[in-house]
Amino acid sequence: MTSPDQIAAQILSTKSLSVAQPWLNAFLSSSNTAQRNIPPSALAKTAIFRLLASDIKESLSKHRSCVLPVDIHDPTVQERRLQGSIPVQVLDIEDIGTSLWSQIEAIERVERGEAIRGREIVRTIAVGEDPESSENNRANNNPANGAASASGNSGYGPHRLILQDAAGTMAVGVEMQRIDGIALEKLAIGAKLLLRNPSVARGMVLLSPGSVTLLGGKIEALDKPWRDGRKARLLEKTADVDRE
Amino acid sequence: MARKILCVAEKPAIARAVATHLSGGAFQTHAIRGNQYVKNYEFEFNFGGAWGNCSVTMTSVVGHLTGLDFDRQYKGWMSCPPGSLFEAPVQETVDKDKLPIAENIRNQAKYSKALFIWTDCDREGEHIGSEVRNQAKAGNARIEVKRAKFSNTESAHVRRAALEPVNLDEYQASAVAARIELDLRIGAAFTRLQTLQLQTVVAALKEKVISYGSCQFPTLGFVVDRYLRVQNFKPETFWGIKVILSRQGKKVNFLWKRVHLFDRAVVTMMLERCLVAKQAKVTKVNQKPTSKWRPLPLTTVDLQMMGSRFLRLDSQTIMKVAEALYTKGFISYPRTETDQFDKAIDLKKLVEKQYPDSSWGQYARELIDSKFKTPRSGRHNDKAHPPIHPVSWVSPNQLNANEKKVYEFVARRFLACCSDDAKGQSTEIEIQYGDESFHTNGLIVLERNYLDVYVYDKWESSQQLPNFELGELFEPTEANIFEGKTTAPNYLTEPELIGLMDANGIGTDATMAEHIAKIKEREYVAINQRGSGRSAVQEFIPTRLGVALVEGYDNVVEGLPNSVSLSKPFLRKEMELRMVEICSGTKTRQEVVQQSLDMYREVFIHTQRRINMLKTACRKYLVEETTS
Numbered sequence: 001m002t003s004p005d006q007i008a009a010q011i012l013s014t015k016s017l018s019v020a021q022p023w024l025n026a027f028l029s030s031s032n033t034a035q036r037n038i039p040p041s042a043l044a045k046t047a048i049f050r051l052l053a054s055d056i057k058e059s060l061s062k063h064r065s066c067v068l069p070v071d072i073h074d075p076t077v078q079e080r081r082l083q084g085s086i087p088v089q090v091l092d093i094e095d096i097g098t099s100l101w102s103q104i105e106a107i108e109r110v111e112r113g114e115a116i117r118g119r120e121i122v123r124t125i126a127v128g129e130d131p132e133s134s135e136n137n138r139a140n141n142n143p144a145n146g147a148a149s150a151s152g153n154s155g156y157g158p159h160r161l162i163l164q165d166a167a168g169t170m171a172v173g174v175e176m177q178r179i180d181g182i183a184l185e186k187l188a189i190g191a192k193l194l195l196r197n198p199s200v201a202r203g204m205v206l207l208s209p210g211s212v213t214l215l216g217g218k219i220e221a222l223d224k225p226w227r228d229g230r231k232a233r234l235l236e237k238t239a240d241v242d243r244e
Numbered sequence: 245m246a247r248k249i250l251c252v253a254e255k256p257a258i259a260r261a262v263a264t265h266l267s268g269g270a271f272q273t274h275a276i277r278g279n280q281y282v283k284n285y286e287f288e289f290n291f292g293g294a295w296g297n298c299s300v301t302m303t304s305v306v307g308h309l310t311g312l313d314f315d316r317q318y319k320g321w322m323s324c325p326p327g328s329l330f331e332a333p334v335q336e337t338v339d340k341d342k343l344p345i346a347e348n349i350r351n352q353a354k355y356s357k358a359l360f361i362w363t364d365c366d367r368e369g370e371h372i373g374s375e376v377r378n379q380a381k382a383g384n385a386r387i388e389v390k391r392a393k394f395s396n397t398e399s400a401h402v403r404r405a406a407l408e409p410v411n412l413d414e415y416q417a418s419a420v421a422a423r424i425e426l427d428l429r430i431g432a433a434f435t436r437l438q439t440l441q442l443q444t445v446v447a448a449l450k451e452k453v454i455s456y457g458s459c460q461f462p463t464l465g466f467v468v469d470r471y472l473r474v475q476n477f478k479p480e481t482f483w484g485i486k487v488i489l490s491r492q493g494k495k496v497n498f499l500w501k502r503v504h505l506f507d508r509a510v511v512t513m514m515l516e517r518c519l520v521a522k523q524a525k526v527t528k529v530n531q532k533p534t535s536k537w538r539p540l541p542l543t544t545v546d547l548q549m550m551g552s553r554f555l556r557l558d559s560q561t562i563m564k565v566a567e568a569l570y571t572k573g574f575i576s577y578p579r580t581e582t583d584q585f586d587k588a589i590d591l592k593k594l595v596e597k598q599y600p601d602s603s604w605g606q607y608a609r610e611l612i613d614s615k616f617k618t619p620r621s622g623r624h625n626d627k628a629h630p631p632i633h634p635v636s637w638v639s640p641n642q643l644n645a646n647e648k649k650v651y652e653f654v655a656r657r658f659l660a661c662c663s664d665d666a667k668g669q670s671t672e673i674e675i676q677y678g679d680e681s682f683h684t685n686g687l688i689v690l691e692r693n694y695l696d697v698y699v700y701d702k703w704e705s706s707q708q709l710p711n712f713e714l715g716e717l718f719e720p721t722e723a724n725i726f727e728g729k730t731t732a733p734n735y736l737t738e739p740e741l742i743g744l745m746d747a748n749g750i751g752t753d754a755t756m757a758e759h760i761a762k763i764k765e766r767e768y769v770a771i772n773q774r775g776s777g778r779s780a781v782q783e784f785i786p787t788r789l790g791v792a793l794v795e796g797y798d799n800v801v802e803g804l805p806n807s808v809s810l811s812k813p814f815l816r817k818e819m820e821l822r823m824v825e826i827c828s829g830t831k832t833r834q835e836v837v838q839q840s841l842d843m844y845r846e847v848f849i850h851t852q853r854r855i856n857m858l859k860t861a862c863r864k865y866l867v868e869e870t871t872s
Contacts, residue, residue: 078516096507099480099730105473114812120747121813160507174510176679202513206679238478 004028010044015215016085016194017051018061020166052192052217056089060166067167073203086195089219091170092162092226093187100234107231157182163193163205171200177208181216189226190219249291250356251302251392252349252376254363256281257571258397259304262362263287265402266300278344281306284352292407301352305363309342309375312428326436327852329429330845338379349376350383358388360409365393365628366579367827368754370413371420377412395628396576398635418833419826425837426819430844431457434810437851438793438858445859446866454793455766458816458844459751459759461797464768465811466744467784468794470736477732483511485518487675487682488722492710498675498682498720504728515725518678523717527681528674534687535665536703538694540583540622541631542657544753545746547578549739550657554700555649558782559738559757565650566632574638575654579754580629583622585661589630592616595662597637598655607697611662615693619661633658653700660698667691668703673712677720684709735772735783749817768793788865796861800847800854807850815843 007028008019027047031038038046051059060066065084071077095103114121159182161173175182192215199206253259260283263271267287274284285302318324318332338346353359359380363369377389390409394402434456442449484504489496505511518524540546547566548559555562566578585591595616598608634655640648671686686709695701736744741760745751751759763769768790772783786794794811801807808814819840825831851858 078520096505096510097502099482099506101478101480101730158502158505158510160510174513201517202509204510204513238480 006040007044007047010041011048011051014044015048015051016213017048017087017215018063018066019047019051020059020061023054023059052215053190053219055190055219056087056166056192057164057168060087062167067165068169068171070167070169072169072171072200072205075203077200077203079199079201081197081199082195083197086165086198087215088163088165088171088173088193088195090161090187090189090191090193091164091222092189093182093184094160095157095184096160097157100238104231104234104238107234159183161207163195171205172203173205173207175208176206179207179209179212179214181214182207187214188216188218189223190217191215192217247295247298247357248355249289249295249298249300249358249360250349250352250380250387251300251360251362252380253302253304254369254372255306255571256283256304258362258364259283259285259302261397261571261573262402262406263300263302265397265399266302266406271302276303276344276348278347279306282345282348284348289406295358298357301356302362303348303352305345305349305372305376306342308372309338309346309379310336311339312336312424314428314432321436321440326433326440327845327848329433329436330841330848332429334425334428346379349379353380353383353387356380356384356387358390360406361389361391361412362394364577364579365395366577366626366754367416367420367752367823370416371424373412374414374417374421395580395630396570396635397573401635413827415827415829419823422826422833422836422840423819423823426840426844427458429841431455433844433848434851437848437855441855442858442862445862448866449789449862454789455762456810457759457762458810458819459755460762460766460768461793461810462748462750462813462816463741463745463759464763464786464790465794465809465813466741467736467763467769468786468791468811470733470784471786471791474732474735479729479731480506481508482506482728482730483508484726484728485511485515485680485682486722486724486726487518487524487677487720489718490721491718494707494710496684496709498673498684501681501683511725514678514680515723518680518723521678523719524675524677524682526673526712526714526716526718527676528672528683529712529714530672530674532670533667534670535667536695536701537665538617538620538660538663539657539698539701541585541619541661542633542654543581543583543622543624543631544579545581545742545756546583547632547654548753548757549742550700551650551653552738552742552782555653556780557646557649558760559742560761561646562650563757565646566654569643569647569651569654572638574634574636574651576631576633576635577629578632580632581624581626581753582629582631583624584631585619585621585633586630591619591662594633594635595659598634598659600637600639601655603652604656604659604697608659611659615664616662617664631661656697656699660694663694663697664691666693666695666703668705671709673709677723734774734781735785737781737783741784748813749820750813752820763790789862792861792865793858795865796858797851799857799861800851802857804850807847810847810851815847818843 004021004024008024011017011019024047027050031043031046066086068082068086068088109115157178158175161175161182163171163173181187194213194215195205196211196213198211251262253262263285266289271285271287274286276282276284282304287300287302288297289300290297312334313319314329315333315335318329324332359377361373361376363373363376373391380387380389389412391412392405393408393410394405435453438456439452439454442454443452482504484502485500487498489498548562551557551562552559557565563578566575569575570578592612595608595611599605601608632654634651638651643651666689668687668689672683674681674683685706687706688708689703689705695703738760742756745756745759750756764771767787769784769786772785774781774783797811798809801809822831822836822840826833826836
């Protein structure tokens with residue numbers, strides 16, 4: 001039988017993630033009965049896959065060296081640099097370079113099955129096909145998929161993220177330089193990032209290609225409601241602007 | 245005895261112009277019975293080749309000869325369910341007021357060896373040509389049919405067209421026939437359905453015909469769509485960083501690469517990091533020659549868009565005026581999609597014709613002396629007409645005010661096409677300040693070239709920038725946060741609407757102006773003037789009825805995965821693409837009519853079934869109006 005330490009070491013060396021012992025034990029005992037003969041490396045891969053879909057509050061170590069300082073959001077600190085690699089998960093992503101209203105309009109275009117190509121309005125749902133295949137087409141028009149980028153939904157950012165560490169501490173991250181993979185339709189809620197010696201200014205974690213490694217993943221239970229509710233949240237926020 | 249050839253043009257004025265050119269001015273004019281506009285011009289002309297010297301009768305029609313309509317038992321609005329108009333038998337008959345013209349053609353054909361068709365060289369003209377042919381054949385079954393290919397009424401061009409006739413393009417004529425049938429059936433079915441149903445809903449609609457047209461509705465859809473975007477718009481605050489440097493007595497404004505962001509805390513943090521960095525570093529100094537390109541040769545859509553922007557005429561007026569200038573032989577045929585000049589055209593000769601003009605004659609002379617450039621070529625060629633250009637010079641005092649404006653535009657545009665691009669020197673400076681990038685640009689115009697004659701384009705030197713060295717460090721004089729608010733888009737203007745129609749395949753360059761005029765006439769949209777004086781702009785705002793119709797039809801198809809609203813351009817665009825397939829011979833007229841009818845019949849059935857959606861929308865917008 002593969003030892004938990006072996007798996008933990010492998011995850012640490014390939015992904016720089018320190019797994020929480022109880023989570024790993026639970027994972028191994030659930031897989032032991034069915035997958036007795038699986039080699040350790042394959043088992044580690046399965047563990048990483050599960051890990052990326054998990055809530056890191058349960059699956060990762062809360063050791064001091066791999067969590068954010070609890071006063072991270074303190075706005076009086078002009079700048080500080082955190083040491084080491086800190087895993088976090090994404091709880092929210094916003095495009096702060098694009099107005100809420102134009103984001104809402106883009107979502108509505110997708111809802112109507114339209115995209116804009118220059119001045120031309122393009123219908124993205126195929127007409128006159130059998131219902132089944134057009135259902136597929138519709139599924140492809142979901143904002144979560146690539147089709148949305150044709151609608152202008154994919155703003156240029158920069159993006160503002162809400163991040164959470166294994167201890168549950170939350171922080172705001174700001175995309176200071178363009179990071180591949182940080183985009184509304186590419187980054188899932190619950191995706192994991194590894195912060196590497198990041199700078200924090202006025203309570204905001206400064207994100208750049210040098211300080212962030214994208215590990216991917218998603219928490220299904222958070223991602224779907226987040227996407228379904230996105231338009232309603234944007235509308236609510238524009239109403240707030242009104243009251244100001 | 246000399247052989248006789250019958251020539252038929254699309255309009256009396258063209259018949260007269262062609263007769264004048266072919267006869268050298270020596271022709272006899274005969275009135276025809278029953279129509280005061282159409283005349284027969286008789287003269288001799290040597291057609292060369294097998295034809296040789298012939299006696300000619302040149303006459304014309306006045307647009308289409310025939311119309312399509314339902315059989316008598318379907319004509320009454322209550323005579324049948326509107327849906328049956330998709331299949332009801334139709335008949336093509338000569339319009340009552342055109343009967344004398346048709347008779348004239350039949351009579352003249354009897355004594356003629358051949359028929360030369362001189363209708364305008366476009367799809368519509370091809371169909372009118374086929375109507376003329378049918379009448380001529382009815383008078384003389386053995387008459388030979390030819391078609392003259394011409395795109396302006398300048399003398400040499402017309403004579404060449406007479407010597408090199410081609411055949412009528414049956415495919416194009418069929419495409420028009422298909423369009424006429426579809427417009428009739430779809431238009432009548434929906435017009436009757438919505439009129440009969442909506443008349444009962446609101447008192448305001450009681451006596452009104454609420455017409456439907458497959459181009460009209462998407463056109464209205466564009467206007468309503470923009471209107472709603474303006475109405476629903478919510479302003480939002482944004483923040484940005486501006487950096488100023490005073491150097492060598494000049495104040496340089498640097499613009500933020502991110503332009504602005506919608507999060508104040510983030511912008512504040514970013515500015516602080518700039519200030520902490522103290523010094524900015526010049527990361528790019530780019531001086532390079534730049535140019536502003538001369539315009540492309542003029543198409544109809546461009547004429548309408550530019551015209552309504554710079555000449556302050558609506559698209560329909562522009563087309564009428566251009567039509568008149570064409571008929572009088574001053575400009576080439578104004579309905580064209582082509583934005584490239586054929587190599588065979590002697591452009592320099594056309595430029596020379598503008599010498600006498602007191603405003604741009606001198607410019608034309610300079611072009612020929614040394615500055616002439618072959619025009620740029622666009623990507624469109626309708627293979628029928630060259631770009632719109634002046635064919636002869638006309639003194640301004642022979643023209644009315646609107647004609648003067650349009651002729652001047654066409655002439656200046658043409659000279660601009662034959663000129664060199666404007667040349668300048670641009671300077672681009674980029675700096676890194678903290679984590680942020682900023683840039684500033686300078687422009688010095690060195691040679692104005694085409695701008696001198698094309699007064700509609702603006703390109704001016706900016707303030708001159710002080711010197712910057714790559715890699716140098718400096719401390720900006722000022723770095724501040726600025727605040728702004730997003731603003732609603734404006735209501736749709738005519739050039740924008742034409743652009744949308746063009747991009748979405750609604751109507752052809754020949755008919756767009758008519759569709760726009762139609763939705764005004766039907767009171768689906770109204771015109772609003774924004775601004776005043778020279779900067780005044782005409783905007784389209786939908787009426788309550790217009791909004792109600794669009795919302796109603798959108799609701800009809802709401803939740804039906806395969807159906808699209810009639811307020812959207814998609815159905816019409818598909819129909820238009822099928823017309824192109826008829827023209828290229830890949831589909832027959834019958835196939836296309838069937839397919840397009842099936843498409844619209846489906847929406848019709850949905851509309852009938854969910855007619856309450858339309859009624860509710862009308863009540864919502866029109867009942868409130870009367871009570872408020």
